[in-house]
Amino acid sequence: MKSGLISCILLLLVCAVSTAAQDLQEIYDSAKEALLDADPKKAFRLVAEAKALVEDDPRLDPNGMFSRRLLPQIERYAETMQQLLTKLEELAVQGNVSIEWPDLPASAEAVQQYAAIAKEKSEQLLASRSRLLAETDLPSEYREALRQSLPYRQIDRAVSTGIVEQLTRRFVGITSALVDSLKGVNRRYANLYKALEKAKKTPAVSQTEISKLNEQLVQVTRERDKLLQTFAKMLQADVGEDVKPVTRALERQNLETIFTNTLNSEIKYLRSIKEVDRQTYQNLLKGYERLESYNKIFVNTGVAKDKSEQLRELKASIDQLKVTGRRPSPMLFFILLGIVLTVGFLILFRLASKKTTPAGTGTHNAAGHAKH
Amino acid sequence: MKRLLPVIAAAFFLACAATVTRFEQYSPAMKLPVEADSTIVIGRDDQFTGVLWLNPILAAEKASVTEVKLIENYGVYFVSAEGFRRIWMIEPKGDGMSAVYRSVDVTPKDETDVYERISLSRYGTSDNACVRVRLARQEVFVDKKGRVYEKWSD
Secondary structure (H helix, E strand, O other): OEEEEEEEEHHHHHHHHHHOOOOOHOOOOHHHHHHHHHHHHHHHHHHHHHHHHHHHHHOOOOOOHHHHHHHHHHHHHHHHHHHHHHHHHHHHHHOOOOOOOOOOOOOOOHHHHHHHHHHHHHHHHHHHHHHHHOOOOOOOOHHHHHOOOOOHHHHHHHHHHHHHHHHHHHHHHHHHHHHHHHHHHHHHHHHHHHHHHHHHHOOOOOOOHHHHEEEEEHHHHHHHHHHHHHHHHHHHHHHOOOOOOHHHHHHHOOHHHHHHHHHHHHHHHHOOOOEEEHHHHHHHHHHHHHHHHHHHHHHHOOOOOHHHHHHHHHHHHHOOOOEOOOOOHHHHHHHHHHHHHHHHHHHHHHHHHHHHHHHHHHHHHHHHHHHH | OHHHHHHHHHHHHHEEEEEOOOOOOOOEEEEEEEOOOOOOEEEOEEEEEEEEEHHHHHHHOOOOOOOOEEEOOEEEEEEEOOOOOOEEEEEEOOOOOOOOOOOOOOOOOOOOOOOOOOOEEEOOOOOOOOEEEOOOOOOOEEEOOEEEEEEOOO
16 A cells, blocks of 8 residues: 555656656647647647647747647647547447348349448448548647557458448358258259250250250359359458358368369260250350359468369360351461462462563564565 | 828828738747658648648758657757757748758757757747747747747846
8 A cells, every 4th residue: 555655656756757857849840740640639739738838938938839729729629620520439439339231031132232331331431431520620740640550440341341341241141041042053054964865865865855955054054153152252252261151161061062063064075965956055055154263262261172173174165166156266267368469369379471572472473474 | 282292192101001910930849740751741630731842951960850840930950850950040031831950059058969859949028939949958938030049038
């Protein structure tokens, strides 16, 4: 108790000595530095200290420059800064308020809509913050100082972590249903493929029916692609530092196996066909590129191991296809043009030589005859 | 004509009085960066009142500094820096292009004393203010003529 009292007295003495050692100019400079640290409370305290000094000894401020001009100006800035910080704090709180998500059935569209809501919320928050700073009449250096303040950084955190965390939680809630959808689509694909193979081998089945089955297969491929794309987007939004809930959920639901099955079934289908039209060929190439990009995302996020080998097989299967109605290559066009031009020149040359030769011989002959 | 003389004189003095206004030339202490060409700009950014060449002062101090402290008192600039041995008084000449300068040793007892933790501020009344120079170990007052006092009384 006694030692505590002594320490308190010592601390008070140290504080008194340190204040006495400072002069008005130094206190004023410290108040400005406090504003540069976005600490208006400290600035207020130092201004009060400076005023007390001048009151004690008016000779410290001969023309009243500090008490009439400089200190009130610092006070005004501190007041504006304090108000701005309060508004930024309110905004940071708004950023952490939970978003009211609409209850949508698990689908690719739902994922898109949730991501759009989160994006809008983030943009609104950042725009409000920028507006607050832009509207203030604080000198630029103090305005810049606010960017280092706690509420300003809390808003950054709310955008980069808080809103994203809410979004990923929403995603986790629908991953299971989406994975089930992908499984279902893969089953439908396998059934259609079997039906198509059977139809091709049955002479009684008409070409129209085969085309219909092919169209259905293309439709299912599109659905599958959409779902894979959705997973890729969800994983890209899963930016948590340590715990990545979407990644973990998709790992648990074994997305890797489903992706492998997807690639294998695609390879199997491509090997079963020999030729495609130009449009289908282009679509297959685009589809391959998309699968390649999903593979990269799955590998980078750790959801699946690299499937480059299967992808190479897939590409090889596409390359082996005979493309009907293929657009002639530009080289062929130039070769044909060259041939046409050469033939044209030859004909012209031939015609020209036919016209000049008889006339020449005729003159000679005439001359010859004349001589004779 | 003689009767008119006082009137003319009064009019003359009134006219003279009308051309004069109060202009207090002083400033708070400023920390100013020294440019590569040894100049300092008195003021900040695009709001400044002049450019001062410090070459002769830096040569006399045999010092190379990146920052000086400056304060204006009754139109005279007082300049010093960490590592200087003197306070320099710079008084602008009327041509707007040059200034006369001289130095004041505020620690005359110690010839080798190098200034540390310099703080400049004005002290006194509006009509009779000096520059209070605070160093690491002492405090002195320099009036507008360059006289040094250990204590200041109005």
